[in-house]
Amino acid sequence: MSTHALGTFRAPEVSKYTEPLMFIPGEYRFSQVGPVPYFSAVMPLQNLVGAIGLVEDIPENARMDWSLEELFQRDINWNRVQNELVNGYLKDPNKLSFFNALTIALLPLNGTAIEESYGEPESIPPEAYPDWEKIDVGNVHVEFGLDRSVGVVQWHQGRVFPVAIDGQHRLAALKEYCTELRADAVANLPELQTKVPVILLILDERVGFKRRPGNTLIKTLREIFIDLNKNARMVSKSSLILLEDRNLQSVCVRTLLAKDATEISERLPLSLVTWLEDEAKFDSGSSLSSVLNLNEVVGYCLRGALPDAIDPFDEGKIKAFTDKITARLSLKPKIKESLKAHRQLCVGRDEPFSVTDEHLTAMEGAFREQWAPHILRVFYEFAPYKRYLSKARDIGAIDGMLRDYLLLPEEQRDKFRNRRKAESRDFNPRDAIDTPLGELEGFKANEWAFYTGFQKALFLNLFELERHRPFPSIGGFGTRRKDFLTRWLSQMNTLYEQGVFQLDWKKGRGDLWRGIAKNPGSGTIQFSKAAANRISAFITLCFWLNDAEQGDAKTFATRLVEDRSGDLPKLIRAAFQNRVAPGLKSLIKANMDVDEVEDSKLAKAMKKELVKRFTAING
Numbered sequence: 001m002s003t004h005a006l007g008t009f010r011a012p013e014v015s016k017y018t019e020p021l022m023f024i025p026g027e028y029r030f031s032q033v034g035p036v037p038y039f040s041a042v043m044p045l046q047n048l049v050g051a052i053g054l055v056e057d058i059p060e061n062a063r064m065d066w067s068l069e070e071l072f073q074r075d076i077n078w079n080r081v082q083n084e085l086v087n088g089y090l091k092d093p094n095k096l097s098f099f100n101a102l103t104i105a106l107l108p109l110n111g112t113a114i115e116e117s118y119g120e121p122e123s124i125p126p127e128a129y130p131d132w133e134k135i136d137v138g139n140v141h142v143e144f145g146l147d148r149s150v151g152v153v154q155w156h157q158g159r160v161f162p163v164a165i166d167g168q169h170r171l172a173a174l175k176e177y178c179t180e181l182r183a184d185a186v187a188n189l190p191e192l193q194t195k196v197p198v199i200l201l202i203l204d205e206r207v208g209f210k211r212r213p214g215n216t217l218i219k220t221l222r223e224i225f226i227d228l229n230k231n232a233r234m235v236s237k238s239s240l241i242l243l244e245d246r247n248l249q250s251v252c253v254r255t256l257l258a259k260d261a262t263e264i265s266e267r268l269p270l271s272l273v274t275w276l277e278d279e280a281k282f283d284s285g286s287s288l289s290s291v292l293n294l295n296e297v298v299g300y301c302l303r304g305a306l307p308d309a310i311d312p313f314d315e316g317k318i319k320a321f322t323d324k325i326t327a328r329l330s331l332k333p334k335i336k337e338s339l340k341a342h343r344q345l346c347v348g349r350d351e352p353f354s355v356t357d358e359h360l361t362a363m364e365g366a367f368r369e370q371w372a373p374h375i376l377r378v379f380y381e382f383a384p385y386k387r388y389l390s391k392a393r394d395i396g397a398i399d400g401m402l403r404d405y406l407l408l409p410e411e412q413r414d415k416f417r418n419r420r421k422a423e424s425r426d427f428n429p430r431d432a433i434d435t436p437l438g439e440l441e442g443f444k445a446n447e448w449a450f451y452t453g454f455q456k457a458l459f460l461n462l463f464e465l466e467r468h469r470p471f472p473s474i475g476g477f478g479t480r481r482k483d484f485l486t487r488w489l490s491q492m493n494t495l496y497e498q499g500v501f502q503l504d505w506k507k508g509r510g511d512l513w514r515g516i517a518k519n520p521g522s523g524t525i526q527f528s529k530a531a532a533n534r535i536s537a538f539i540t541l542c543f544w545l546n547d548a549e550q551g552d553a554k555t556f557a558t559r560l561v562e563d564r565s566g567d568l569p570k571l572i573r574a575a576f577q578n579r580v581a582p583g584l585k586s587l588i589k590a591n592m593d594v595d596e597v598e599d600s601k602l603a604k605a606m607k608k609e610l611v612k613r614f615t616a617i618n619g
Helices: 045-051 068-074 078-090 168-183 217-231 237-243 248-254 291-302 315-329 333-349 357-370 372-381 383-394 401-406 410-423 429-442 452-467 481-497 529-547 553-562 570-592 599-618
Strands: 021-028 036-044 102-110 133-137 140-144 151-155 160-166 195-201
Touching (some): 160 217, 248 291, 291 357, 315 357, 357 372, 401 410, 452 481, 553 570, 553 599, 570 599
Antiparallel strands (some): 021 151, 140 151
């Protein structure tokens, strides 16, 4: 910037006005209403947090008639501010902390009320640059350089209310952060040298702003505020999982997915996983699973040992996490000791705990080695998934033209079809795309395996039984994880061949899954975590029926309901009493159309339901 443009600067005398703030002007000219001028500046952190208010600080007279949508947008989630933005981001020494620009509206203030116009100035501050163009918008003083490429702005600290209309949570986090810094009473902290980008708005014609005809200043402010917040699209959760490099759960999910569109490996092909949008379901369409569902599967595998889910200042919870993740991933002694030392260092310095790059890399590697192969083996060896992948490979959905088609967003697929037709007159979209994909989707018909709740239950069962593999009393699953998985898959495929995993059970009388995976009354599918737990527990009972009970349905049902001798393993008793029995109880009450059932009648009806189901399975 030339000294000619800046001119000669004159230091201001002490006044009620802020210090001159240098800005670069700009404007948007897309609206027929008129241009929207703005002023880009950089504010020192301490000045920013002291001078700029939040929308919730706007005087009451200006926000009494805000709509529900506007009130929702205005609301600040202070838990998110403290836990995610302050403790989990600004205070995390391993994060590269950066916020983008805040949008600040300079509003005319009269005591405790927002004025409807800027009016005329109460006073004028000393000139910052005597040879620059001066514009006073009420008590906002603006000076432009000779070519209007730069300027300075000041505002009366008692007659102007500067408020953040975009970036409220960021500003709130900066305010909280600075409050805690001041509490430490440490001068010259490097953090206080931070400078924050801001965009200033002055809603007045004297600087070129045009209001919509008939709009008041407050109504104009509300319109800008709601549009900024409504149109600021949040990054989808699926995208965060695929892009976040410092989230343990996310990096573990990515060990299950092909690295790129063309990779053919033991990982899941991207063409058969829903990842472009936040959609967990895959009971229709071409996907075998979704990023959101795989994220939950990984969470189940790690059994909640996730650093992002703990208070980074709670010593007890930090220790519980490090102990749990060390055991779950069998971390090597060197990493275990390093993680312990890092935890003690953070606690000793009263710094927020976060996993270092070294520890995160070690955890990801341990998951890739110890758990990813077993999760992927389920997809490649569980019968319905194996058949589905084989068909997908045959029609080119993994390494052919259909792969390229499936990798496109929905809105680009018509262009793909048209381009193919333009390239070859013989190309028929119905024969080349629709028919084979329809055949692939047909493999999902009447199959529980392609419902998100069942897939969760499948892996819940896997991880639950894996915990008990050293104990032979659950049916000889084997003590090594690899042997356990072989036995587990064999049991699952046996149940599949018995028809247990059909959506509409046709054997025997009644519905095998009503009261477990389906609503007791309406029979509609339930997608809750409780339903997934019931499905998992019922699978465990079916394993035991086939293996330890040799298919004796009546004896097994009696033992479950009465358990007189107490000789059933704790795992089996818990699966029935804590998960399956409550679901069947709801079904029995729905069938009897009563709110309560006598214990003797309930036991009899429960036994009858179990015998009917177990007999049908082995029939």
